[in-house]
Amino acid sequence: MIVGIATLFAMLFGGGSLDYYYIDKIEEGVKKEIVDKDRKKELQAELKAYTKVVKEFYKVRNKDFKVLKTKNLERGINEDYYLDFFDKRMQERVKLQETTLESRLALQEKITDDEWDAIMKKASSAETKEEEKAQRKKAKKDDKNAFREQETAIVQNVADQDRRANLLEGLAIYEATYNQIHESYESINVNESEALIDKNLSREKIIAIGEQLNEQRITLYKGFSVFIITAKANSTEEDYKAIMKAFNKLIK
Template identity: 30%
Template sequence: MIIGIIALITTLFFGGPGEIFYVDNLEKGIKKSILDKERKKEILADFKITKGIIKNYEKQRKKDFKAFNEIYARKATTKNQLDSFFDSIQDTRSTYQNKIIDQRILIFDKIEDQEWSEIIESSVTSAEKRIQKFEKKALKNNDGFGKTKASIKSTISDRVKADSILKGIENIEVTLKELEKALLSFNASDNKILANKHSDKKALLDIVKNDSEKRLPFMNAVIDFHQNLKNNSLDSEFDQIIKVFLKEANMTSK
């Protein structure tokens, strides 16, 4: 079950550990494995530009995250509004990933095959350790959305409506668990295309598309939960439950 680390800001708004070209500790590997000082300097300059692109995208993600909290907390928000919001997020993501893939191809073309072998070997080890750490932490946090479920049961007196809302939160849990597994698989250890420095743009865009598609069931579950709660609760009941859900899901603004 989610432990607030892949968290909603990652699953709903894209991103995650090792997402710089989906290669863990890439900058560290470049500094360690490339001995030619001038070429290393050139590659790191390109890498700095890449980090600037990522930084700007992160700023936009945080703005989108804040906007999502605001519209999701309102009972009047419609399904169409939530769908449109996520469509906009996807458009921003597509533009960003095109830039990132272009940077990957530019940088990787300047890395020699032997150097890349060393970089990817270190990256795979790092990815495996990250995944193991995540899985161990997940085992200690398996109570899911327990507080939200308790809030639903104590707030909604009509059992039929309460059961319907509970099914919605259970669907979020199921789709989120599957998504966590999928996101962890996007790394150079499990994907030959990501591990190949010669992979072309089309192959990389297909991975990005697959990444986005993996998130859709969870996104839909989050949207459906909002609408289900909206249709089966009074205004005060909605406000109480959605507040608990947002806090438990680690969605509240810091």
């Protein structure tokens, strides 16, 4: 399962639980399944230290994306700004993934096979799967509604038919990119990937999973930039602000 499933936009623009060991309820699993007190204490300290790094990452990330939303309303911001913004976010993401990698590998070494199996059993239980299904359904609905709100903003604010058609086409292309990525995203969880269940998951395989997620992020970032360019070319100053206020809702 994917812990606390967020919308795809939240995962790609922000992070989501996929960058957190790729394991559901890991803290709960360590607390309940590790019998040796000293080793449990050591593992909990490891998780606490990692959680601190993640919280700091999101603290900085949230500030950066708050600025991005403000910049999105400025029609004069050029494409170079977005390319630089997303490049820096990817550098920060890769740094966090490196920390995640080392932390998961350390965790794997300190947990016995039986303990690991018990943790994975909880993560892939029928109850957990039903919880995931409900969360995923809501996440899809939230993202779909965000796109429909964007369409409404375009129709209501852009009077010129040709420009409106160009904007709606650009949005449709971006949504199609989203839907394609979503299918791949859903396969990266312990219920559908044998690799993620593997206690001896190698450094190379963990890196490959991270790279897969990063490729998805880059694809969506590029689509984001392309839509921005389309919006600038097919709107007035006033139209642009109304369109981008709705577009900002896609960024969680």
